[in-house]
Each structure stands twice: as structure tokens, then as C-alpha cells.
Amino acid sequence: MNCKIIVDSCCDMTRELKERLGAAIVPLTMLLGDRSYLDDEQLDLPAFMKSMAAFTSKVGTASPSPQLYKNEFMGEHISFAVTISSKLSGSFDSAMLGKKLAEEEGKADVHVFDSKSACAGETLIAIKIHEIISQGLQKSQIISHIESFINDMKTYFVLDSIENLLKNGRLNKVVGNIISALHIKPVMGADGNGDIALFSHVRGPHKIVDKLLDQIGKSGKKTEGLNLVIAHCNNQALADKLKMAAEKAYHFKQIFIVPTKGISSVYANEKGIVIAF
Numbered sequence: 198m199n200c201k202i203i204v205d206s207c208c209d210m211t212r213e214l215k216e217r218l219g220a221a222i223v224p225l226t227m228l229l230g231d232r233s234y235l236d237d238e239q240l241d242l243p244a245f246m247k248s249m250a251a252f253t254s255k256v257g258t259a260s261p262s263p264q265l266y267k268n269e270f271m272g273e274h275i276s277f278a279v280t281i282s283s284k285l286s287g288s289f290d291s292a293m294l295g296k297k298l299a300e301e302e303g304k305a306d307v308h309v310f311d312s313k314s315a316c317a318g319e320t321l322i323a324i325k326i327h328e329i330i331s332q333g334l335q336k337s338q339i340i341s342h343i344e345s346f347i348n349d350m351k352t353y354f355v356l357d358s359i360e361n362l363l364k365n366g367r368l369n370k371v372v373g374n375i376i377s378a379l380h381i382k383p384v385m386g387a388d389g390n391g392d393i394a395l396f397s398h399v400r401g402p403h404k405i406v407d408k409l410l411d412q413i414g415k416s417g418k419k420t421e422g423l424n425l426v427i428a429h430c431n432n433q434a435l436a437d438k439l440k441m442a443a444e445k446a447y448h449f450k451q452i453f454i455v456p457t458k459g460i461s462s463v464y465a466n467e468k469g470i471v472i473a474f
Contacts, residue, residue: 199274200330200339205261205288206236207281207460208319209428214453218327221269225281225288225460228257236459245459246431246467256463260287266295267305275336276307277343279322281315281460284391308340310347313391316461317428317473318352320453324424350473351416353386353396355405357468384408406439409472410446418474420447425474430457430465439470449474 299305
């Protein structure tokens with residue numbers, strides 16, 4: 198069965214992982230006032246991060262056009278698409294319209310997954326789709342497996358700054374004010390329905406690894422045979438430390454470290470770390 202994996206650019210991958218999965222990436226756009234930045238391979242991420250840090254207003258984001266999705270869906274293959282949570286972006290709706298447009302021409306066979314997550318969560322789903330495809334299952338079986346996987350997936354993150362989450366309305370202002378007043382780093386994550394929830398907090402950067410390891414244990418998920426994805430925004434040292442600690446504490450099949458790209462970096466911000474398993 199000829200299959201293709203399509204993701205939006207909130208799915209963070211290294212070049213090697215992208216090639217391994219054979220994934221096509223449909224870019225979102227970041228907006229700093231009247232300046233737009235396409236989240237593709239040509240993005241100068243350090244320059245964008247510098248501009249974003251100096252920008253005082255809300256950082257805007259725009260979903261890919263349905264036409265971009267349609268272009269990727271067309272052809273003699275089955276397309277499996279993964280988007281950022283539909284509660285956080287219109288990317289899912291654009292993908293669904295792209296699916297409709299492609300299938301109306303009779304040259305496409307598409308299923309779109311709402312990740313109910315973002316960043317490392319999307320990456321984890323794409324890896325799982327690739328694994329399931331390699332088992333030779335039929336389309337309906339793949340869909341069933343992945344929908345169940347998404348519902349059971351856990352995503353957590355610790356941010357050095359919650360400024361962009363607050364400015365863009367992704368975090369409750371009351372919670373945000375409490376976090377700011379207490380000078381704590383929140384441990385947040387997907388609530389299972391595609392929204393962001395506050396799970397815990399940590400004081401000081403040196404305890405982030407311990408807190409995330411503790412959160413993995415509190416999740417109740419058995420880690421044997423599972424993959425763990427660690428995404429980081431300019432924080433390779435912490436990602437490496439977390440990987441080594443997770444290898445000792447749990448029994449993950451494989452641990453992937455990926456740097457955040459444009460869209461994920463908007464919300465993870467400098468030094469943010471995101472995990473999914």
C-alpha cells in the first residue's frame with residue numbers, strides 16, 4: 198500500500214527524521230505586525246526569534262491554505278495528515294477543506310488526524326503512523342490504531358516564559374498572573390481534548406528534569422515499547438540531560454530529540470522544552 202505522511206510545520210523534525218518518515222511538511226506562517234515569516238526550511242529562525250523578542254504586540258499565526266494541503270494530497274497514494282490541535286489553530290480545518298477539494302477531483306484518498314496536541318505530540322504521531330504503515334495494515338486499521346494512540350498520548354511542557362501564551366490567549370489570564378506572581382515555571386500539557394492545562398510547577402531550571410520525569414510517572418502510562426519525543430527551543434543541553442535521565446528511569450523503546458521550528462518556537466519561546474509519549 199502506497200502511503201504518504203503529511204504534517205503541518207508545528208510538527209518538529211530533524212532533517213534525518215523527516216527523510217526517514219518520508220514526510221511532507223505544510224508550512225504555517227508567523228506574523229509580527231505587518232511582517233510575515235513562512236515556517237519552512239528557508240526560515241532564519243535565530244533572526245525570527247530576535248525579532249519576536251523585540252516585538253511588544255501579539256504574535257500572530259496563520260494556517261496553511263487548503264490549496265497547499267490539496268497539492269500534497271493529490272496522487273496515487275493514501276495520505277495520512279497530522280495537524281496541530283484544532284483547539285489551537287485552523288490548520289485542521291484547512292486540511293479538511295484541502296481533503297475535500299482533492300477528493301472532489303477523484304485523485305486523492307485522505308485521512309486527517311487532529312493531534313489534539315502540538316510540537317512533540319505531532320512528531321510522535323507521525324512516527325507512530327510510519328510504524329503502523331510498515332506493518333502492512335489496511336487504511337481503516339491504521340486510522341483506528343492512530344485515533345486510539347492520540348487519545349492515550351501524553352504531552353507536557355515547561356516554558357521559561359509564558360508571555361506569548363498569554364498574549365495570544367492560549368492560557369487563562371488568572372492562571373498566568375498567579376504563575377508570574379509566584380515566579381514559578383509551570384508544567385503544562387494537553388488536557389486530552391486539545392486544550393492546554395496546568396499540571397504542576399517547578400522552581401528553578403535545575404529541577405525541570407526531575408519534575409518532567411515525575412510527571413511521566415504520574416501519567417500512569419507504561420513506557421515499555423513506547424517512543425518519547427523531546428522538543429526544545431535552543432536548549433540542547435537540557436534536552437540531552439532529560440534524555441539520559443529518562444533512559445535510566447524508564448523503558449522507552451527510543452527517545453528522539455528535535456529542535457523546535459517557527460510555530461513551536463513562538464509558544465515554547467527561548468529555552469522551552471516539550472515532551473510527548
